[in-house]
Amino acid sequence: MLAVEHPLVIDADVQKSRKSQYEINPNIINRWSPRSFSGEVLSNQDLFKLFEAARWAPSSYNNQPWRFIYAKRESKQWDSLFDLLVDFNKQWCTNASVLVVIISKKTFEHNGMPSFTHQFDAGAAWENLALQATFQGLAAHAMQGFDYEKARRDLEIPDDYEVTVMVAIGKRASPEKLPQDLRQREVPSNRKPISEIVMEGKFGNHIGEP
Numbered sequence: 001m002l003a004v005e006h007p008l009v010i011d012a013d014v015q016k017s018r019k020s021q022y023e024i025n026p027n028i029i030n031r032w033s034p035r036s037f038s039g040e041v042l043s044n045q046d047l048f049k050l051f052e053a054a055r056w057a058p059s060s061y062n063n064q065p066w067r068f069i070y071a072k073r074e075s076k077q078w079d080s081l082f083d084l085l086v087d088f089n090k091q092w093c094t095n096a097s098v099l100v101v102i103i104s105k106k107t108f109e110h111n112g113m114p115s116f117t118h119q120f121d122a123g124a125a126w127e128n129l130a131l132q133a134t135f136q137g138l139a140a141h142a143m144q145g146f147d148y149e150k151a152r153r154d155l156e157i158p159d160d161y162e163v164t165v166m167v168a169i170g171k172r173a174s175p176e177k178l179p180q181d182l183r184q185r186e187v188p189s190n191r192k193p194i195s196e197i198v199m200e201g202k203f204g205n206h207i208g209e210p
């Protein structure tokens with residue numbers, strides 16, 4: 001049995017605003033959604049590792065409903081993805097290295113029946129992508145602030161696919177690069193306590209933590 005030791009530790013900055021109640025994989029705590037990006041070019045090698053991580057997500061019937069439409073900042077396709085964003089997201093995404101539109105197939109490939117979990121499956125793929133980005137020293141920031149209908153039209157997405165989310169990917173930069181109002185929000189957020197979100201046996205039966 002091969003023992004793999006990861007040098008992963010919780011990032012000192014992240015630890016200031018995030019305390020985990022139990023000891024878990026530090027990469028999970030280190031993932032957060034910054035808005036200040038360096039704008040530097042991301043190699044295909046680095047980018048495609050993220051899609052590699054995403055495709056290993058589990059899905060109902062292993063249908064793998066996720067699809068990824070990407071544009072790099074220096075490419076001619078950049079504008080067609082960037083133009084989908086609401087103004088709030090445009091102001092910080094201008095320095096992202098890559099934008100991705102995640103879509104998911106609404107039906108099963110083996111029988112054409114509707115899948116009730118295709119977006120849940122795509123969500124698992126997104127989180128794999130985001131955790132891999134963190135592991136590579138990058139950040140991935142999901143967004144629902146964009147024009148879903150325009151995305152379908154402009155990117156020629158077939159009706160059988162749901163437009164799910166956009167993601168900005170890049171290397172983190174100093175908060176100073178952001179407009180004033182966004183600077184103070186450039187810190188990792190905290191979470192509800194386990195006692196509030198976990199119930200034993202039936203709804204409302206919050207037992208607190210062991």
Ligand SMILES: Cc1cc2nc3c(=O)[nH]c(=O)nc-3n(C[C@H](O)[C@H](O)[C@H](O)COP(=O)(O)O)c2cc1C
Pocket residue numbers: 031032033034089141142143144145146165188189
């Ligand atoms: C589905 C989804 C949609 C989001 N949409 C936006 C968005 O449009 N703009 C934005 O700045 N952040 C957006 N976020 C980021 C969330 O605000 C962020 O994930 C949340 O506050 C938790 O913070 P963390 O990711 O840093 O842990 C989105 C996140 C998710 C998962």
